[in-house]
Amino acid sequence: MNADTRLSANFRLLAQGASTAAERSDLLFNAMLVLCGAMALGVCIAITLFAVRYRHGARVSRGRVGRQIGLEIGWTLVPLALFLGLYAWAAHDFVQIYRPPADALPVYVVAKQWMWKLQHRNGRREINELHVPLGQPVRLVMTSQDAIHSFFVPAFRLKQDVLPGRYTALWFTATQLGEFRLFCAEYCGSEHSQMLGRIVVMQPAEYSKWLGSGTEQPSLAQYGFARFRELGCSGCHAAGSSVHAPSLRGLLGRTVHLQDGRSLVADENYVRDSILLPKKDVLAGFEPVMPSFAGQVSEEDIQALIAYLRAGAEP
């Protein structure tokens, strides 16, 4: 409740933007508003003007209007050009939303009916709250345990659906200190409207202090390492293993070449697939001997394993 009153006190009519994406989004939005407003106003003024001037009974010259091909082609092509320009602008911004900087802090998110479970790299866990440092890019790697959810922070002007069975990502750089609302924006059942949270943007120093406190749990990567050994991954993927298995060092982000000639960039989805469906994308030069771990690992386990691989330790 306390948080609610604080939030509502901060609220304005056109909510302030609080991320780098919000600045670009608002600029385009205002431009569109001016343009669309001008068009709507133009049409309204024309209708009103004609309606008054040519009202039945007024003394004006009337007459049949012939075809005006030039005019018609004109008002087809001019909007076309304008629209294409707007499209290009919006598309350009959109691509940026999908290009996270390399140094973005990863945060792992699992959505479930009806809460957000978030985990930082050092293992600090939060529910329905996300603490992030000011001015530093943060990248969310998200998946869902049940229905589709959507991670929506209006102040950041960002939203991304969270799907079961795969990862989607969202990155942002906060530019304002304070607390911002987090909503679930994709309808997900009974308590959809209670699936709320808040984003707390802190000074980087404070953030580090916050992150360091309350870490009785092992870090995500440490937990991932423990699972790595428990599940027996290390038996084959360790350096001195007798089994011919690829080294996982620096795997994420690397381009890997597959047996069937394809090559792809190893991202989170690739690692997840390799754990669950190892026979699908076999590396060139290796036998497809790895068993599937489907049913033995939870989605959180997989995220921990990914965090461990990302940490770059020698497996």
Added chain:
Amino acid sequence: MAETHESAGFARRARRLLLAWVALIALMLCSLGSAYLRLEPWNAVVGLAIAALKSAIVLWLFMDLARAGALVRIVAATALATLVLLLGLTQVDYRTRRPAPAPLQPAQQLRTPSGALR
């Protein structure tokens, strides 16, 4: 005179239908045979190409598209184009998305690793 003319027309048409039927059965056997050859990515292509050829025969000769008016042909083409659109535009998404999401894993609470770190 008219009677024999009609009759000749019918005979020609019946012969054409018979030929079409023979072609269809032969194509079916080709389709079956090709499936047992190892053509890798081409198995599916050959199978579908033969199916397309067979449908063309059915459409053209059995359904009389060959003698139908422009309107009917436009109807058929529009439906086909819409189907191609449905499949094609969806593939714009699937061809450019990382394929094959692995199955969703059962919901499970985060387990504390047994003793490893404590």
Added chain:
Amino acid sequence: MNYLENGHSLRSWLGSTDHKRIAILYALAISAFFFVGGAAATLIRLELATPAGDLVSHDTYNRLFTAHGVIMVWLFLIPSIPSVLGNFLVPLMIGARDLAFPRLNLLSWYLYIAGGLIILAALFLGGVDTGWTFYTPYSTMFSNSWVAVTLAGVFVTGFSSILTGLNFIVTVHTLRVPGLGWFKLPLFVWALYATSIILVLATPVLAITALLVVAERLWQIGVFDPAHGGDPLLFQHLFWFYSHPAVYIMVLPAMGVVSEIVPCFARQRIFGYRFMAYAILAIASIGFLVWGHHMFVSGQSLAASMVFSLLSFLVAIPSAIKVFNWTATLYKGAIHFDAPMLYALGFVGLFTIGGLTGLILASLSLDVHLTDTYFVVSHFHYIMVGGSVMAYFAGLHFWWPKVTGRMYSDTWARIAAVLIFLGFNFTFFPQYLLGVQGMPRRYHAYPPEFQVLNLFSSAGAVVLALGYLLPLAYLGWSLRAGRAAGANPFAATGLEWTTPSPPPTHNFEHLPQAPDEVYGYDPNASLPEPAE
């Protein structure tokens, strides 16, 4: 003998293959559904007047907005103009005695009623809580409500749509009166023709999607199920392949209605007739290519989003052309402000706002913020309520004398038109602002900072509801006591006005003569005063 007097028994109505009687059957049915859906909307707005979810429980609320969506989309909007006005007018406008398949037409009505009753049964037995979009895996795996039965109802009404569309296409092709070429057809017929193509080609995809969802619910495995290697986005592709063109099923006929009314009351030929006709076809065909703009943040690939966004901008062009041409039609005309004209002008204004905000939503980076918020809710209500419903009312008032043979009180009709226009804006404009501020849709309770605008919206809904109830009164009154209308009370062109009101059972006493030109209005000609 006019068609209304051709038998008075219930059987003479329920077994009639007369397109005019079937149109009346549709009108009664959709009006009933409109008020059921409207009741759900009223409860939704009441609940949202306060931030706390205190009027109904969240499960009830979820069932309410689902019921509102399902009923309004499939049982009201999609059959509204095509099945009521289209059924009544298309044969009259092309000089035919009936549709090409009169019995199929009656079957369509029965299918529609059967589907409607199945849906209503599901809603009353326990309701559905998935939203009208039925997104998987929620609808297949998690929803604990009457999804399968509702979808069965949707499936059945889908066949009604397909058969209606088929009927119109064949009718327009084969039954035009000799000499009535394609470019002499009223734009309403063009619009209905294009709509029918969409009905025939898009609806089956909805039907099969419904079937896949039902199968998946029963089997607990299927192509949309991520736990077994399926893809939830596949559902969205299939669903929007139908449901985006469905928007054009709702709005193209509305454009057709307005294209009839504006020239008549401006006493001016429609500006750029050919462009208008081509624009209708362009909207119908490009409308099939833009469904992915509902999925920009769904996890669809970047490339697909870019393609769908571009195509969405393109579909805005023909819509813009139509707005410009309606406006230009007023130029140098002699404008009368009868009730149908007020509704039609209201349509142009509201459709323009709805269309332009659609442009904002088609912009990729803005959609990331605005999708799934009240901005979207407001946008599609501007198109569907401000557009389609407004045009349906315009058409209802324009052709009411033709259908019933009686006039209504123009004063009251104008009051209602203004009331609806104001009430509509009062209800839905605040929702744009809510969306910009980030209020997500389908929220049963919401944070307190959104209350002021929600209260505005709920207050506006009261005015809007009043506006919708008013026609019930004065149109009902007109049935009992309205003065006789005469064949052509608005001095309109078009073959439907050449036959008496109400039309005889076989539509025309004599084979009608195709006119030399369509919309042959002359602003300088003096109007024959309608007989008092």
Added chain:
Amino acid sequence: MSASLPLERHREAVAAARTASLGMWIFLGSELLFFGGLLMAYLYARTHWPQGFGQASARTHVVLGTLNTGLLLTSSALVALAVACQGPTGRGRWVPWLLGAGAALGTAFLAIKGWEYRSEWREGLFPGPGFALKAVAGAELFFVLYFLLTGLHSVHLLVGVALLVAFGRGTRKKRAWAAPRRVEAAALYWHFVDVVWIFLYPLLYLVNRHG
């Protein structure tokens, strides 16, 4: 009223000859998109689970599938011949027998299909608990689509058989409603059902026969 419109009458009679087959073609266009949705699901699943589809498809009964394909192709040819016999060719008496033969082949198809379903049920190939190929990723999706596609096709076939039987009887008894243009429309429907099967055959039975 109606009698006062002879010209109208004539025009509509001329139009009616076109309407039946035009209406059927439009309906078939709609049907194509109906199956199109399933084909899209198939395309998704097959491109994502090529191995699973290969192994699952190998479990279908290719002999019966091929036999059924032959039956449908033959019945389609017979029905086409029936249409050709109509009109002024003087062979109208063949029409009911050819339609009947087409319907008989269609019934044989359904019987074989039913037998196929029964053996698949016994082999545990019906999706759900106890599915025999649980270990093969994607195999269950194949069989979901297999049963949906063949099931829907069978429903269409059933409608087609009913139409053929009705028109077979109607033409034999020279009923007015069994007019040539309606027989032609029914035949179009029958051929469409055949075309659907022509595509289902390689998509369901022949995915991987060489492995």
